[in-house]
Amino acid sequence: MRLTTNMARVGRLAGVGAVALALSACSMGSLFGGGSPSAQLQNASASQAEIAQASTSALPAIATECPPIKVREGGEAYAKYTGSSSIPKNLNFQAVIEKQSRNCVVSNGKITVRMGVVGRLLLGPAGAVSSVNVPLRFAVERDGVALFSEKYDIPVTVVPPNQSEEFVKVVENVEIPYVGGEQITIWVGFDPRA
Known part of the structure; x- marks a missing residue:
């Protein structure tokens, strides 16, 4: 009886762990290259005009x-x-x-x-x-x-x-x-x- 209760607990914990793993895999897709191309990071440099505009409006x-x-x-x-x-x-x-x-x-x-x-x-x-x-x-x-x-x-x-x-x-x-x-x-x- 006691062994059956412990096995049921282990089964519930394993089920919760599997659901958590599945949810985390869904949210990490775009981080590792999945998802839309517009969501991926790109190399970019601001123009001199953009830098000047940002520096005049920025707080010290x-x-x-x-x-x-x-x-x-x-x-x-x-x-x-x-x-x-x-x-x-x-x-x-x-x-x-x-x-x-x-x-x-x-x-x-x-x-x-x-x-x-x-x-x-x-x-x-x-x-x-x-x-x-x-x-x-x-x-x-x-x-x-x-x-x-x-x-x-x-x-x-x-x-x-x-x-x-x-x-x-x-x-x-x-x-x-x-x-x-x-x-x-x-x-x-x-x-x-x-």
Whole structure:
């Protein structure tokens, strides 16, 4: 009895497999040379006029390799103290970078970069401030040479009873001439230097 049940199952599975194989063979006919001649692939080249028309109406292509954005070592946090920085209770506030992002568009031999950060300002034990300007620098380097560097003083207001506040900074339309093969890096970090 048990052997008959197992044989019936095997028979059903074999039947399902045969139907699936038959259906797949029907759909692959034109792939392997069957089907109508108009469905087969042919070698073709666009004319110069067709290429020019397509390039003027096409949207700019997104860069396949948008340069990475990194937080510069030592620039991930910015803190102010009311006294000695070796005493934690003297911390007035601290700002940190929580996220960084960028996107790129390639057009006319240039990479146009849009870059931004999300950060947070946190009041410390000695935090009596309600408004602070945090100094944030964005830079773009190609093979170790700066192509763009700009410092922004971002105003952040902490409204009591809150002890922290988020801030966002986005820099748009930074154009980088693109040759190909270069090592391009986008840097961001706090820069308290004057």
